[in-house]
Amino acid sequence: MRDNASAIDNDKIIKEFLDLFALKDATRLAPYFHPDIVFENYGSPEIKGRDAVVNLWAGVFSAMERVEFSTLHQAVDGDIVIAEQLHGLALPGRPLAPIRNMAIYRLQDGRIVEWRDYTNSEHARTLM
Template identity: 30%
Template structure:
């Protein structure tokens, strides 16, 4: 795995598209902070895992289409404008968003996605997707 922040983020998005739970989690630092702004942040890989695994295991296909990518002047932050398209047996959820990743030693230390959370929640409801229910 490359430690270059841009490569880390691209690899992370690719791991999502491959529905590769272990690889997705391997990109996260143990003390990662993950937030879907304005929802409160998740602290640590265990909290992030509880949120991410249901998505990765219930989806039949995930597309993280990177529309624009920029690396900050400091070099350790990567900004992505994305369209995350999540395919489930009952429907498709499109989430246009802006994501900011801070990478340290080849791992994602901070990950914040900015999206219209109410529109995303409605899209999940419209597709009859309940990520809290067991399989």
């Protein structure tokens, strides 16, 4: 396991990253991604590479009127960050849907190189 200072940094990095979602600007997320990032929204195909992940989020942001992500609980073990999150998503003219999510991040050199999201997609659709 890495030293405690690294764990604190990884904790801070992910919290800062999550705060950016409210800006709905996918280019602001890019510096947090390792060039070889692999993103998987459980049940969907993996998205590989920084540009592809940024493009994915640009599409989400363009479809949503509001995006508000927050951390409920977060645990750090070296390069691994496990976060229980509340993803607030609102389609145009609709209320903010509170979607619970579990995210697993692996960081390398201060950037997210692996990111897996676990959400009950069926339930999320009923909220939106």
